[in-house]
Each structure stands twice: as structure tokens, then as C-alpha cells.
Amino acid sequence: GQNIDQPTEMTATEGAIVQINCTYQTSGFNGLFWYQQHAGEAPTFLSYNVLDGLEEKGRFSSFLSRSKGYSYLLLKELQMKDSASYLCAVRADYKLSFGAGTTVTVRA
């Protein structure tokens, strides 16, 4: 299996930037996903990294370093609607394993 670690909670102010780190240990790495999950709702796809580097998608960016087993999700220009849980998920041997999620609270 995979050991996937991410912080439990983070708080930030509207308009600010927040970086959510994820570290993992795995073999057979096929890619890393970030999902957003609002309370009581299903996870929705945010980003996918399979090669090292930064992927930018609007206000959200995701970075991967395979040699370090490390990824981060960067949320810029935070909005109240960004308050949610952010799940780091590692695909290894074509099976997806999720971290416990980081709850981000955006304050006015």
C-alpha cells in the first residue's frame, strides 16, 4: 500500500494563497491526483501529475517531485467557495489510494 500524508487542517484569508503539501511512499507510481470535496458531496477532480514539475489550471496549480515523493496543491486568490477538503491521491499499479484529506477553511 501507500503511505500518504497531508496536513489535517489549514486556515487562510479570502484573497490569499494556500499551499497544501502531500508526501507519499509507494512503488509502481503511475500518477498523483488532487480532488476537492465539499462537505456532504462527492470528490471532484482538480489536477493530475505524472511527470515532475508544475501544472497550472487557473487559480489552482499542482507540483510533483517523484524522486522526493512530494506534491503540493497551490490555491491562489482564495474565495469563500474554496472552503472544502482537498484529497491527495496516488495511483500505483493502476490502483488509486487517497490520503485523509486537508480541510481548508477560508475566512473573510
Added chain:
Amino acid sequence: EAGVAQSPRYKIIEKRQSVAFWCNPISGHATLYWYQQILGQGPKLLIQFQNNGVVDDSQLPKDRFSAERLKGVDSTLKIQPAKLEDSAVYLCASSLVVFGLAHYEQYFGPGTRLTVT
């Protein structure tokens, strides 16, 4: 494009009773997944189908859980008998089968919230 459909959305049962959940994936998605998400945790894969064959069921408690995907489209997940620790949200997801380094993005349904009392 219609999303992943699941029913029921909520279910309350007593321990030792049986329960079944239904999932209809996005049209054309060959791969279907059932996840269990306990409050405060990430989703845990229970079983993965490709078409109507099982790809991975290593984390499915087979003494009480069963799943099938007849005809390679919709799927049912059953728990019999239920235990208190089965209280969770059961998520169904589907994805296209794409080879190489392409996406394996999974699309999730709204989930079924199960409470076992």
C-alpha cells in the same frame, strides 16, 4: 453528459440487516469503482471492475460484502449482515480505459450515506 448515478442517497438500517446500493456509471466508461469513505478519512477502494470482470477486490471484506456488475454497465454493492463499523458513505466512480500515461480521471457519484444502528 449525465454523471454517475447512485441510489439510494441515504439509508438507515439496524446491525445484522442487509442493504444494497446501486450505481450507474457514465455511458462508455468501462471501469467502475466502489469506495467506502468513513467520516474524516479519504475514500478507500473496495472493488474495481473493468467491464464485468473484477480487477481488484483486495480490500473488500468478502465475508459480508459482495458486488456485481452484470452486463458491464450498472453495478450493485451489498452488505450482509451489516455491522456498526460499516457506517460510512459509499461512493461509486467510473473512468475511461486509457493506455499509457494518459489520464485515469475518476468521476464520482453523489454517494450513499449508510448509518447502521
